Amino acid sequence: MNDKTLLFAPGGVNASTNLAQTDPKSMPKRRQPRHPGIKDTIKGKRNQYVQVRNSDERPVITAPLKKHTLKVIALGGFGEYGKNIIAYEYEDDIIVVDCGIMFPEEEMLGIDFVIPDTRYLEENAHKIKGWLFTHGHEDHIGATPYIIPKKFPDVQMFASQLTAGLIKVKYEEFNHRPPKISVVEGGEKIKLGVFEIEFVQMAHSIPDTLALAIRTPEGMILHVTDWKIDHTPIFGQKTNLAHLARLGQEGVKMLLSDSSNAERSGYTISESIIIKTFDNIFKDGRGRLIITMFASAINRIQQIIEMSIKYRRKIAVSGFSMQKNIEMALKLGYLKSPEGLFIDIHKAQGLSDEKITILATGSQGEEFSALSRMASGEHKQIRIRQNDTVVISASQIPGNEQAISNTINGLFKQGANVIYGRHLDIHASGHASREELKLLIQITNPEYFMPIHGEYRHLKIHARLAEELGIKPHNTFVVDNGEIIEFEKGIGQVIKTKVQSGYVLVDGLGVGDVGNIVLRDRQALAKEGMFVVILTIDKKTGKIITSPDIISRGFIYMRDQEELVHLARKEVVGLFIKHNQRYPMQFDHIKRVVRDKLGDFLFHKTQRRPMIIPVIIEV
Known part of the structure; x- marks a missing residue:
C-alpha cells in the first residue's frame, strides 16, 4: 500500500476519539410527510417527468454510442439540487465524479432520500477506472453507501483526506467493510486509463474541496464543483486562482462550473465574516445556545468551538451524523479542541444554562432530527426553555421550506428565541456569486461551457453569463439528466442518444423497491x-x-x-x-x-x- 492510500479499519488512522457518544437510535431516518400530486410518473423539477428505477417502463439508450469520442454523461444534479454525478467516457475507459443524495420532492410520500440511477454505469462497470469525489457534502457523497459497496465493490476511489474520512463514517453507519480510498490533494496528478486528472484546491464551506482538470484525447475538461473565492477562509484554504489561470493558458476545451448562486450579484461573503455575528450571539446569550447546521459543516463547527472556549461554555452534541463527523474531524486534525470541552448530552442538564452550547442536527427541518424533536417537545434530553437561543446556521434547500418553518414555529411556541434567515450573517454560502463566476470563466477561457449544479433557471442564467463573456451560444450546453455531450475531433455537441437517469428512491432499508405504483397508492391514501x-x-x-x-x-x-x-x-x-x-x-x-x-x-x-x-x- 502506498503512503497516499487510506485503508479505513477499526483502530486505524481514522479511529474514533472518545468524544461523548450519542445513541444512533436517537437519530432515525427522515420520514418527512409530503403533499399529493403523483400520477404514473413523478413530477420532477421544472415540470419535467422522470422515470422511477423500478418503473414498468424502463428508459433505454435510444442509439448505440460512437467509439473514438469523448462523452460527458449527465447522470444527476442537472435541473435539481442534489444527487450530483457525472461520468466521462472515452472508448473503454470511464471515470465517475461524485455520488450524492437528494432530499425527496413533495410528491414522494414516505421517501427518505433520492439517489442516482446508475444502471448505465452498472452495465459498463468493467470500463470504470476510478471514482473521484470533489468534496464531502451529502449531495456529492451521500449515495456512496447505497451504491458503491453493492454495485461497484472493487472500484478504485479517490478523495481528499477529509472527504475520505466522511465517506468512511457513512460506511460505518451502514456496517459496510471499510472502503479503500486513495487520498489526493491539490496539485497532484493521477492517471486512470486514457484520462489524466490534476487536482486543484478550491475554497468552499467545507475543507479539502477539489476541482478536477481532466486531460483527455479531446482536450482538457475543467470540472469545477461547488466553490467560491474566499480570501480569508477559516482553514486558510483558498481557491488556487494561479493554478486555474495556468490551466487556462494550457487550454481548456470545456469548463463545468457550479450554478447555485448564478442569480446572486456581487461576491459571496467570507466564512470568516460570520464569526463576528457568532461572537455577538455568544456575548449576549443569557441561556443555552442551541446551534444547528449541516453535520458536515466542519468550518462552522470550528467557529463554535472557538466561541465556546472564549465564553467558557461546554459543548454537547445531539445527532448521530454530527457526532461521528466531529469525532472523525478531531482525529484527522480538521477540528481543534481542548480536552474536556465536549461533554455527554446527558451531562448538559447538570450545568447552568449560560455554560452550555448544544450542537444539533436538523437545519433542514428533517423529521426525527434533534432540532425537530426539540421543537415538538419530544427530545429525551433537551427541553426548550424560555431563555434558550436557537441559531439555524444553514441556507434552506429548495423543497424544505415548510419543514423548516414548522420547526421554527415549534421552537417559538416552546419559548425559544430563534435566529434564522438572511437578516443576520449567521450563514455564509459556499457557492460563488456572479462576479466570481465571471472571473473563473475569464481566467480559464474555455472554448465550451457547461453549467452544473442547480435548477434549470440557474443553469440557464449561468449559460447566458458565459455568453456575455464571449463564449459562443452554440458552445454552451444546458443539459438535462441523461443527456450526453460528445466531442469528436475537437467539436462538441449534445447528441440525441440518452442514458438512464431516473430517481432511485430510498425508503427505510429499501433501495429502489418503491416505484411509481407504490407512490401513487400512497398518494391516493394520503389524499382521499x-x-x-x-x-x-x-x-x-x-x-x-x-x-x-x-x-x-x-x-x-x-x-x-x-x-x-x-x-x-x-x-x-x-x-x-x-x-x-x-x-x-x-x-x-x-x-x-x-x-x-x-x-x-x-x-x-x-x-x-x-x-x-x-x-x-x-x-
Missing part, C-alpha cells in the same frame, strides 16, 4: 383515504351470509355518515348479486366491479374517491 368492503360468502351456495362489513380510514367518520355507509352496503350487495349470477364464484371479476362501481357511487355522493379495497371471505 381508503374504504374497505368485506363480503362473507357461503362457500357452497355462493350467497352472502351477512351484511358487508365496512372499514373507513381517512375518508369519512362512519358514526357521522351512517346513511352513506348504509347506502354503500346496499350498493355492494346489489353489485354482488347481479354479477355473481352472470359470473358465479368468479370473485376476482366481482372485486374489480365493486372497486370501480362503488368508487363511482362514492364520488357521486361525496366528490371524493378513496382507495377501495374489496375483500371476499369464503366460509
Whole structure:
C-alpha cells in the first residue's frame, strides 16, 4: 500500500476519539410527510417527468454510442439540487465524479432520500477506472453507501483526506467493510486509463474541496464543483486562482462550473465574516445556545468551538451524523479542541444554562432530527426553555421550506428565541456569486461551457453569463439528466442518444423497491383515504351470509355518515348479486366491479374517491 492510500479499519488512522457518544437510535431516518400530486410518473423539477428505477417502463439508450469520442454523461444534479454525478467516457475507459443524495420532492410520500440511477454505469462497470469525489457534502457523497459497496465493490476511489474520512463514517453507519480510498490533494496528478486528472484546491464551506482538470484525447475538461473565492477562509484554504489561470493558458476545451448562486450579484461573503455575528450571539446569550447546521459543516463547527472556549461554555452534541463527523474531524486534525470541552448530552442538564452550547442536527427541518424533536417537545434530553437561543446556521434547500418553518414555529411556541434567515450573517454560502463566476470563466477561457449544479433557471442564467463573456451560444450546453455531450475531433455537441437517469428512491432499508405504483397508492391514501368492503360468502351456495362489513380510514367518520355507509352496503350487495349470477364464484371479476362501481357511487355522493379495497371471505 502506498503512503497516499487510506485503508479505513477499526483502530486505524481514522479511529474514533472518545468524544461523548450519542445513541444512533436517537437519530432515525427522515420520514418527512409530503403533499399529493403523483400520477404514473413523478413530477420532477421544472415540470419535467422522470422515470422511477423500478418503473414498468424502463428508459433505454435510444442509439448505440460512437467509439473514438469523448462523452460527458449527465447522470444527476442537472435541473435539481442534489444527487450530483457525472461520468466521462472515452472508448473503454470511464471515470465517475461524485455520488450524492437528494432530499425527496413533495410528491414522494414516505421517501427518505433520492439517489442516482446508475444502471448505465452498472452495465459498463468493467470500463470504470476510478471514482473521484470533489468534496464531502451529502449531495456529492451521500449515495456512496447505497451504491458503491453493492454495485461497484472493487472500484478504485479517490478523495481528499477529509472527504475520505466522511465517506468512511457513512460506511460505518451502514456496517459496510471499510472502503479503500486513495487520498489526493491539490496539485497532484493521477492517471486512470486514457484520462489524466490534476487536482486543484478550491475554497468552499467545507475543507479539502477539489476541482478536477481532466486531460483527455479531446482536450482538457475543467470540472469545477461547488466553490467560491474566499480570501480569508477559516482553514486558510483558498481557491488556487494561479493554478486555474495556468490551466487556462494550457487550454481548456470545456469548463463545468457550479450554478447555485448564478442569480446572486456581487461576491459571496467570507466564512470568516460570520464569526463576528457568532461572537455577538455568544456575548449576549443569557441561556443555552442551541446551534444547528449541516453535520458536515466542519468550518462552522470550528467557529463554535472557538466561541465556546472564549465564553467558557461546554459543548454537547445531539445527532448521530454530527457526532461521528466531529469525532472523525478531531482525529484527522480538521477540528481543534481542548480536552474536556465536549461533554455527554446527558451531562448538559447538570450545568447552568449560560455554560452550555448544544450542537444539533436538523437545519433542514428533517423529521426525527434533534432540532425537530426539540421543537415538538419530544427530545429525551433537551427541553426548550424560555431563555434558550436557537441559531439555524444553514441556507434552506429548495423543497424544505415548510419543514423548516414548522420547526421554527415549534421552537417559538416552546419559548425559544430563534435566529434564522438572511437578516443576520449567521450563514455564509459556499457557492460563488456572479462576479466570481465571471472571473473563473475569464481566467480559464474555455472554448465550451457547461453549467452544473442547480435548477434549470440557474443553469440557464449561468449559460447566458458565459455568453456575455464571449463564449459562443452554440458552445454552451444546458443539459438535462441523461443527456450526453460528445466531442469528436475537437467539436462538441449534445447528441440525441440518452442514458438512464431516473430517481432511485430510498425508503427505510429499501433501495429502489418503491416505484411509481407504490407512490401513487400512497398518494391516493394520503389524499382521499381508503374504504374497505368485506363480503362473507357461503362457500357452497355462493350467497352472502351477512351484511358487508365496512372499514373507513381517512375518508369519512362512519358514526357521522351512517346513511352513506348504509347506502354503500346496499350498493355492494346489489353489485354482488347481479354479477355473481352472470359470473358465479368468479370473485376476482366481482372485486374489480365493486372497486370501480362503488368508487363511482362514492364520488357521486361525496366528490371524493378513496382507495377501495374489496375483500371476499369464503366460509
